[in-house]
Amino acid sequence: MDHRQKLLGYYNYTVILTYTGMLTGFIGIVYAFEGNPFKAVICLMLAGFCDMFDGALASTRVRTQQEKCFGIQIDSFSDLVCFGVLPAMIVYSQNRGRTIVLASCALYLLCALIRLAYFNVDEQERQQSSDVSREIYFGLPVTMSALFLPAVHGAVCLFSRNPTVVPTAALLMMAILFLLPFPLRKPKLIGKLCVILCGIMEVAFVLFACDGV
DSSP: OOTTSSSSSOOSGGGHHHHHHHHHHHHHHHHHHTTOHHHHHHHHHHHHHHHHHHHHHHTTSOOOHHHHHHHHHHHHHHHHIIIIIHHHHHHHHTSTTOHHHHHHHHHHHHHHHHHHHHHHHHHHHHHHHOOSOOOEEESOOGGGHHHHHHHHHHHHHHHOSOOSHHHHHHHHHHHHHHHSOOEEEOOOHHHHHHHHHHHHHHHHHHHHHHTTO
C-alpha cells in the first residue's frame, strides 16, 4: 500500500455512489433526530438507490487488490450508517423514551453490524479464490430495509397514528433475517429494474400516506 499519496483513501469515480449514499444516510439520521421521520424515510430510500448501483459502477474500472478491499470495507461501513443506524433512528424517533423500542432498535443495529462484518470476511475470502461476481447472498441483506421500512412507515401513516408495534416488530423481524443463513439470489438487471419500480411506487405511497409528516 502506497503511503506517499496526498490523502489516505481512494477518490476515483467508483466510490462516488458509496460516499453519496453514506452522506444521504447521515442527513436522514439528522432528520430523524429532529423529529422528521418522513424526510428520514426519503433519505433511506435514496441511500438504497445509491447502494443498488455502486457495485455496478465499481465493476466498470480495473481496480487493484487494495482498491477492491477498500471498496468492500467502505460499502459495509456506509451500509451500517444507512441501513443500520438510520432505520433504528427512524423507529426510535417516533417512540422516544420507550425502553422496549430502544432495546429493539439496539438489537436491530447489533444484528446489522454482525451481518456486515461477517459479509466482509466472507467476501474477502471469496475474492481470493474467484474473480466471478457473487451470485448468492446468505441471509437478508441489510439494504432491504430501504424497501421494507418505508412501506411500513407509509402503512402506519395511512392506517394508524400509533407508530410503535408494527415498526418495532418489523425491525425485529429484519434483525433475525439478517443472521439466518438462507440463500438469496443476487438480482440481475431485470430484478434491479423491478426493485426500482417498487421504490418509485413506495415513494408515491409514502408521499400520499404521510403527506409530508
